[in-house]
Amino acid sequence: MKDYKGEGIVEGIAIGKIFLYQRPAVGEFEQHVQDTAAELARLRRALQQAVEEMTLRCEKAQALYENDQAAIFEAQKLMLEDQEFIGRIKESILHDKRTAVYAVLQTSEFYADVFLGMEDELMRSKSADIRDVSSLLVRCLSQGQTDHKLLSPGIVVADNLLPGDLLEMGRENLLGLVVRHGSASSHLAVLATGMSLPLIVCPDLDIEPTLEGKTLAMDGGEGLIFIEPDSSTQTLLKEKAQELIYRKQVLASTGQNLCYQGRRIEVLANVGSIEDIRQALQAGCDGIGLFRTELSFLGRRHLPDEEELFEYYSQCLELMPDRPLVFRTLDIGSDKQIEGLPLPQEANPALGCRGIRFCLAHPDLFKMQLRALLRAAVNGQPALMFPMITSVEEVGRIKALLREVAENLKQEGLPYRDNLPLGLMIETPAAVVLAPELAREVSFLSIGSNDLAQYTLAADRENEALAAEFNDRHPAVMKMISLTVEAARQEGVGLSLCGELARDVEALPQLLQLGLTRLSVSPSRIISVKAKIRQLCD
């Protein structure tokens, strides 16, 4: 038995026969050619075939994975059709009398080197894309002589693997992957994660032809590799595999209801995009407690229009027909500038015209968003929530605008829903002291613990010097939360807490003790927060 320790990228246990995977290197091909015209014709046919193949890959990836993974192949298709790329290959054939295969590989290495020389890791990873595209082209040029589909179960061992290689192998017989080069951020890692395929990167592994067909056992979580493992190692790993399966079942059960002292506890998600919603659903969220709608306004040249927002909100609601989705209206201030709507500089943006103040100061923009929301609301279980409330009067103004928008939609004959549950963010001390009055106006309150802590403690969240003492767990903040819980209970309205505090597993016992039953956290925290609550219930 020989063992290696590498970096475990994707968790999982696999034991199986080794398949060595090798892509031909540049030097192994014929380099020169006399008939350049014939070579150009071969290239043209191969390009055509490769584009067809790539289109198939895109479709396959879309069917198999989420958008992020499918996008890898969309980007590769653009490279395959790139005029400069093809131009360079042609030039190498015409001027240097290279074979098409050699010209492709040479051009591919040229771009790969340029990308590898870049500072940004994401850009460096594009080198794998250009190599993948080129290897497809080479395969088409070699008349598809190499078929890499795995015909019996096995573990693939390779120097490196490209996303296209993985699709070629097929999932059914693939037990695991061991590569010498790669990283957790590579496309390979993204795809392997999506396929739940154990993956280890191990630069120390000597890839010799004698490995072919030998037995390999791997522990993807620990990065452990055993060649020809002895029986006790195999038994140990098989036991661990059983345990992993059991743990997955426990995770899958996160959909079950959680209770604390007889009260149902719900864990919802804070999201900013449709991708976040998908992630939250996968993690088993009980709904979306906070949808930050400002993200569709930021980082772009023009403001979105009503139709665009309507489409977007509708798509979000279609994703979760059976669980609540709370849209928080535009929450921006002069510290988050949006293009196309320059805001005057403020000496103190945190205390400036932000949140609902901004919306009420820009009624046309606000009404546009409300129209999109009311129209999209005919599907699913939406609710509306308003940020940075400091007075009952603001709620009156919001309701008047909602009435106006609904009236206009009615006159225009557009489908809409106007009896939506309304909620207010409790994130200022003013809102806490007015919580009973505010609660009488709406269906629910939601504590934004980050801002509430900042405004209660007069301490800037971003100021590291203050972070240790003036945090969300400060007694004054807890008192504020407790007051709000009391007000919501007295007035019989719903209450949730969204903010960093909700995902702080140390603070959870105290929050549940205070009587909070709805917590909203980032999608990646749902599983750990639910696990902690389950522990507290036992």
Place this chain on the structure above:
Amino acid sequence: MDPLGMHARPAALMIKTASSFKSEFSLNAKGRTIPLNSILALMTLELKMGDRMKVTVEGPDEVQAAKALRAAMP
């Protein structure tokens, strides 16, 4: 622009926009001029936030084309 550099998505959008017009686009930055018909050429320029670039548009639909590209720029 993304402080880390021009990534595939914005680059793809610029190339797609440019290809939908009859006019010829060229981009000048970092002392190099490239035609705006290649995503690889654009990405390998390694443009970063703060880099100045100049785009020239020439052709029958240049006014509309320039407007559309401006909207597509990160």
